Amino acid sequence: MKIIDEWNHIAKERLIDRLNGNDRSYSEILLPKMLSNINKYYSNSSSCSILDFGCGTGELTFEVSKLSYNILGLDISNYSIELANEYFRNENLSFLNKSLFETDFKINFECVIANMSLMDTKDLIGNLKLIHKALKIDGKLLVTITHPSFWPIYWDYFNDNDFNYNKESRITRTFKTQNKIFEGYKTSHFHRPVSYYLNSFIETGFKVVATEELGHPEDNLWYPRFLYLELEK
Ligand SMILES: C[S@@+](CC[C@H](N)C(=O)[O-])C[C@H]1O[C@@H](n2cnc3c(N)ncnc32)[C@H](O)[C@@H]1O
Numbered sequence: 681m682k683i684i685d686e687w688n689h690i691a692k693e694r695l696i697d698r699l700n701g702n703d704r705s706y707s708e709i710l711l712p713k714m715l716s717n718i719n720k721y722y723s724n725s726s727s728c729s730i731l732d733f734g735c736g737t738g739e740l741t742f743e744v745s746k747l748s749y750n751i752l753g754l755d756i757s758n759y760s761i762e763l764a765n766e767y768f769r770n771e772n773l774s775f776l777n778k779s780l781f782e783t784d785f786k787i788n789f790e791c792v793i794a795n796m797s798l799m800d801t802k803d804l805i806g807n808l809k810l811i812h813k814a815l816k817i818d819g820k821l822l823v824t825i826t827h828p829s830f831w832p833i834y835w836d837y838f839n840d841n842d843f844n845y846n847k848e849s850r851i852t853r854t855f856k857t858q859n860k861i862f863e864g865y866k867t868s869h870f871h872r873p874v875s876y877y878l879n880s881f882i883e884t885g886f887k888v889v890a891t892e893e894l895g896h897p898e899d900n901l902w903y904p905r906f907l908y909l910e911l912e913k
Pocket residue numbers: 683684687733734735736737738740754755756757760778779780794795796797800801802803807
């Protein structure tokens with residue numbers, strides 16, 4: 681299945697799951713991390729424009745808009761954007777169903793956030809180049825991804841015969857969160873080693889200014905599941 685169709689298929693189930701508060705990794709780890717770091721740089725400034733790359737059904741985009749930032753959520757999944765427009769409204773919030781390759785922004789953004797979307801993006805370098813172009817000088821790119829070193833253990837493909845940590849590969853599995861297995865819904869992400877990500881940021885002109893490995897104290901896992909990266913143009 682194409683990446684767009686996978687995310688179209690699962691969009692409503694995921695949205696409802698999140699609205700019911702079941703996605704604890706999102707509500708307890710990823711959302712607070714993104715909001716606190718956006719505020720750290722931009723202190724609720726209403727003149728700050730943010731792009732949410734791969735916004736999905738727009739839950740995080742909406743939360744950021746509540747803090748008075750101008751935010752545009754962009755996603756290639758048409759059904760995700762349809763749901764985002766249906767469920768989330770704010771005067772400083774808008775959504776766009778496009779790939780970055782189809783955009784020609786008239787403004788440059790202070791900040792781009794990419795919450796759990798870069799590992800789902802087929803052309804990482806191509807998109808990073810366009811994110812870089814869309815940012816103002818000194819603009820920030822705030823990223824969370826599944827931790828490349830530990831997600832293969834968490835999603836149980838580390839020991840697969842055809843898995844090689846050092847090689848980029850598309851992994852397709854039944855989608856799951858900490859609390860729920862989404863039977864009948866498969867999604868893909870691209871496994872890439874940590875060095876691949878870091879080199880891609882460097883190659884596209886970004887400076888890494890901070891990083892953190894994220895988990896939850898109640899995970900009972902010995903490893904962090906997510907990687908947070910703060911980059912600057
Ligand atoms: C795991 S979901 C994350 C959605 C959202 N950021 C969130 O926090 O819930 C990944 C999203 O990335 C989107 N995506 C994948 N490749 C993309 C691309 N090239 N451009 C824009 N969005 C993309 C998918 O359609 C999907 O909605």
